[in-house]
Amino acid sequence: MTTDGRLLIVGAGQAGVQTASNAREFGWQGPITLLGAEPHPPYARPPLSKAFLNGTATEDTLALRTVGFYADHRIDLVLGERVEHLDLAGDGTGSAVTGSVRRRSFDRLVLATGAEPRRLSLEGAGLAGVVVLRDVHDATTLAGRLAAARTLVVIGGGFVGLEVAAVAAAAGVRATVVEAASSLMNRVVSPVTAEIVARAHRASGIRVLTGVRPARFVGDRHNALSAVELDNGEHLPADLVLIGVGARPCDDLAAAAGLHCDNGVVVDDRSVASDGRTLAVGDCANLPDPSPPPGPAVRLRLESVDNAVEQARAAAGTLVGAPRTCRGVPWFWSDQGSLKLQIAGLGRADDDVVVRVGKRPGQHTALRYRGPRLVAAECVDSPADFLTVRKALAAGVSFSREAAADTGVPLKQHFSAM
Incomplete structure (x- = not known):
């Protein structure tokens, strides 16, 4: 070689x-x-x-x-x-x-x-004020428009869209998230975690709409973005739209x-x-x-x-002729305002979910099981649980569902006992 x-x-x-x-x-x-x-x-x-x-x-x-x-x-x-x-x-x-x-x-x-970024081939998609976010040029453009915006509509309830909505809300911009699926982040988290996250965003002033899609983007007489028309007929005032429907x-x-x-x-x-x-x-x-x-x-x-x-x-x-396989526990994170979501492992829609509610409001860990095995975890403001599950998955260790459901015992105690 x-x-x-x-x-x-x-x-x-x-x-x-x-x-x-x-x-x-x-x-x-x-x-x-x-x-x-x-x-x-x-x-x-x-x-x-x-x-x-x-x-x-x-x-x-x-x-x-x-x-x-x-x-x-x-x-x-x-x-x-x-x-x-x-x-x-x-x-x-x-x-x-x-x-x-x-x-x-x-x-x-x-x-x-x-x-x-994936784009939408809808009427009005080319209007100034309809943007995507992938690179630093996009981010600079978005930051400039956000500084002057009063209303933001985010199309897509994934990580990027929710992160931007949280930044906008913290800056006093009226933000709405529009997600076509029945729950936020539906491809990566369980419905119970999605609901916890949605609840937190609503509490911060973000409007979260699920099960609806944009039908078209509406411009004013100066050809500037003015609203988003949804497929249910509702018009959302908007002087800025972020398309966040994946890549x-x-x-x-x-x-x-x-x-x-x-x-x-x-x-x-x-x-x-x-x-x-x-x-x-x-x-x-x-x-x-x-x-x-x-x-x-x-x-x-x-x-x-x-x-x-x-x-x-x-x-x-x-x-260099020393091949090594790409093996390991996939992990992800998303900081959405004050909320930190950390995911270890890859879940599927048919997984069983065991929820551990934390001591602080909104804090929780959703453990995903496939048959008897622990395969993933979604941790909201629970970094200790995230680290424990990530280590456990890497080591091939699985907590029983009964043990996982006992919130009186820290997860790391189950791991250290094995």
């Missing part, structure tokens, strides 16, 4: 930076080029909907690495260059053509192209190059794509479920810092 070839990483987000860093750490000797489409040095995205939006974080504080890191580790960081086309040979070598019509040759390729993987480059794509670039548990040489990591990758408990083989995309880091480590190991 040669480690002195030219390594090209397309995408300079969390997964791309981590892959470059780990590749050098694990022994890659050749040139490493980290190619980013944005003009900004690599930065953390999660704070964009929280700390950056409320002014407690800046581009500088979001930086993933210091200015000198890339030079110190012989990583050629190229910004503002978007790859338009890939030419792949059968052995994984090839070249990438950028928008400036520059051709960059490589011996190994890693795709870390991320994901982009689609940026896998067009990979598909055009002949790689197998299905809701992302299909990779194995070592981050290797269908040609056996190219690698893909982060939000653009469709990977085998990395969760420790045995179960049916399923594939998924995981949009999280944790997954980006773990997949990057697996990819770097593959590059």
